[in-house]
Amino acid sequence: MNTKRQYRTYTKEFKEEALCLITEQGYSVPQAADALGVSSNLLYTWKQKAEELESSNVTSDERAELLALRKEVKQLRVEKEILKKASAFFAKEMK
Template structure:
């Protein structure tokens, strides 16, 4: 029996509201997580990401472009490795 674990996803609005409990209403992370029924570590990670984005000098459009470029670079590197292996294979075949 092969069962894949299902992870619950949360909307950006939910995350924003959860972080507002901490920053605007004075809840501790533990109190907010308990009230929302989520793990403390999850709320801590959302908080850390929000702080990183707030301290970042990259605007959202640049961030989107950066993520797309990183994805493209990863794809191109993978293709390059495939071509290296193929050329080595065909070089052996030619001998």
């Protein structure tokens, strides 16, 4: 029996509200996790990521641009590999 585990996804708004329980309303992470029906580890992860974003001096526009550039670099690397293979193939054909 091959059962694939389904992971729940949470909206950005849900994550922000969950973190507000901890930072603004004084809930502990385990209390907030129980109230929301999520694991404490998940909330700790969200909290850590939020703190990393706050301490980062990169703006949201710069972050979006960085993600777009990384995606473009990945695509260009794939295209480069395809061209390498094609040139090797045609070099063999020319001999």
